[in-house]
Amino acid sequence: MDLSFTADDTAFRAEVKAFLAEKLPETLSDKVRLNKGLSKDDHEFWHAELNKRGWLAPNWPQRFGGAEWGVVQRHIFEEECAMAYAPRVVPFGLAMLAPVLQNFGSEAQQDYWLPRILSGEDWWCQGYSEPGAGSDLAALKTRAVRDGDHYVVTGQKTWTTLGQHANMIFCLVRTDPDAKKQEGISFLLIDMNTPGVEVRPITLIDGGAEVNEVWFTDVRVPVENLVGEENKGWTYAKYLLTHERTNIAGVGFSRAGLDMVKRISSRALSGGRPLIENPHFAARVAQVEIDLMAMSTTNLRIVSKAASGQAPGIESSLLKIKGTQIRQEITDLARRAVGPLAMPFASDAVDGNAPLPDPLDAGAVAASYFNNRKLSIFGGSNEIQREIYAKQMMRDAT
Numbered sequence: 001m002d003l004s005f006t007a008d009d010t011a012f013r014a015e016v017k018a019f020l021a022e023k024l025p026e027t028l029s030d031k032v033r034l035n036k037g038l039s040k041d042d043h044e045f046w047h048a049e050l051n052k053r054g055w056l057a058p059n060w061p062q063r064f065g066g067a068e069w070g071v072v073q074r075h076i077f078e079e080e081c082a083m084a085y086a087p088r089v090v091p092f093g094l095a096m097l098a099p100v101l102q103n104f105g106s107e108a109q110q111d112y113w114l115p116r117i118l119s120g121e122d123w124w125c126q127g128y129s130e131p132g133a134g135s136d137l138a139a140l141k142t143r144a145v146r147d148g149d150h151y152v153v154t155g156q157k158t159w160t161t162l163g164q165h166a167n168m169i170f171c172l173v174r175t176d177p178d179a180k181k182q183e184g185i186s187f188l189l190i191d192m193n194t195p196g197v198e199v200r201p202i203t204l205i206d207g208g209a210e211v212n213e214v215w216f217t218d219v220r221v222p223v224e225n226l227v228g229e230e231n232k233g234w235t236y237a238k239y240l241l242t243h244e245r246t247n248i249a250g251v252g253f254s255r256a257g258l259d260m261v262k263r264i265s266s267r268a269l270s271g272g273r274p275l276i277e278n279p280h281f282a283a284r285v286a287q288v289e290i291d292l293m294a295m296s297t298t299n300l301r302i303v304s305k306a307a308s309g310q311a312p313g314i315e316s317s318l319l320k321i322k323g324t325q326i327r328q329e330i331t332d333l334a335r336r337a338v339g340p341l342a343m344p345f346a347s348d349a350v351d352g353n354a355p356l357p358d359p360l361d362a363g364a365v366a367a368s369y370f371n372n373r374k375l376s377i378f379g380g381s382n383e384i385q386r387e388i389y390a391k392q393m394m395r396d397a398t
């Protein structure tokens with residue numbers, strides 16, 4: 001297995017760095033670096049810049065307007081973007097819905113929806129989870145009943161990320177309540193401006209409101225918005241989840257976070273000396289750096305395997321668990337490094353409005369610590385990933 005980069009890979013990395021240096025404004029990268037909340041305009045600006053360069057959809061086939069990069073190029077691109085503190089591209093349309101439409105959508109759906117995802121005309125959100133259906137997603141209850149050339153949708157979705165900005169939501173809905181639970185589900189595209197759709201914000205522990213409840217009361221959805229076949233939605237839903245779990249290790253984000261911890265702890269004092277010289281703190285930083293190096297190598301091993309055409313297996317569960325543990329430890333170290341300055345984590349600090357004494361740029365460190373508790377929950381909780389991993393290991397052992 002060859003883990004080294006080729007000359008072409010190195011040239012591509014230089015090209016990405018030059019693009020980021022030229023196109024990513026410092027005002028925007030500073031917001032990402034300091035964990036300030038990004039506005040809808042910020043997201044739309046970066047979406048448009050990437051689209052102009054043809055780099056918005058790295059994994060889409062070229063015939064749909066994508067870059068069709070290989071896994072190594074994608075890996076390099078994601079790493080460089082994270083290290084430059086570029087905004088994360090909102091994945092719901094580009095990285096989740098699009099592969100489903102490309103594989104299971106009709107030609108008319110592909111022709112209509114895909115260009116609108118690239119242009120940013122539609123902002124999509126994901127309507128999977130419900131109050132009683134998270135890890136056990138197939139227990140979902142939102143109903144869609146056929147009425148002529150419409151479905152009538154009633155029910156509730158929850159944890160809908162950035163639903164407040166979205167005009168479209170892709171939903172899993174129950175179309176056959178009598179079938180086995182995985183078999184009565186359909187995949188529906190719903191215009192959020194239809195009468196009967198209501199978005200209610202959920203305030204999170206960091207003071208932000210990035211997630212929402214979405215309620216549906218007798219919402220009429222044209223039947224042409226059904227993707228694939230009725231009652232086959234579970235197949236498309238699972239396919240989408242394999243795309244949700246790509247880049248889950250977040251190596252670039254962790255490297256950027258670790259740089260921040262080192263920067264802060266070189267300035268923060270402990271007993272009159274820089275905190276980074278405190279043996280207990282330094283040992284934790286060293287341990288997480290070692291873990292990150294080990295995981296980065298594992299990640300490259302999996303990238304290399306995928307580049308040679310082998311599907312990534314249960315290693316992606318391993319990367320999800322380890323990657324999120326590392327990111328959570330890094331946000332914990334940052335919080336500890338800023339000490340009492342982590343206290344003003346109110347939403348004002350996240351929004352960049354707080355006139356607080358902040359010699360360590362600490363305003364949003366605590367908010368980031370709290371916010372990142374989510375990493376071990378979404379994208380399939382870490383407990384579920386451990387179960388998947390354990391079952392596979394036991395199967396392999398017998």
Ligand SMILES: Cc1cc2nc3c(=O)[nH]c(=O)nc-3n(C[C@H](O)[C@H](O)[C@H](O)COP(=O)(O)OP(=O)(O)OC[C@H]3O[C@@H](n4cnc5c(N)ncnc54)[C@H](O)[C@@H]3O)c2cc1C
Binds near residue numbers: 126159
């Ligand atoms: C910040 C955030 C953003 C999200 N964004 C979206 C979104 O945009 N769209 C969307 O559809 N969903 C979204 N989700 C929902 C997310 O997918 C679910 O939270 C996740 O699937 C877990 O479901 P749950 O919250 O219902 O917890 P539950 O499934 O009730 O789990 C509760 C706890 O029990 C554990 N558990 C459950 N079952 C088992 C088991 N069989 N074995 C061992 N342990 C188990 C879990 O690991 C967890 O610790 C988001 C969640 C968060 C936190």
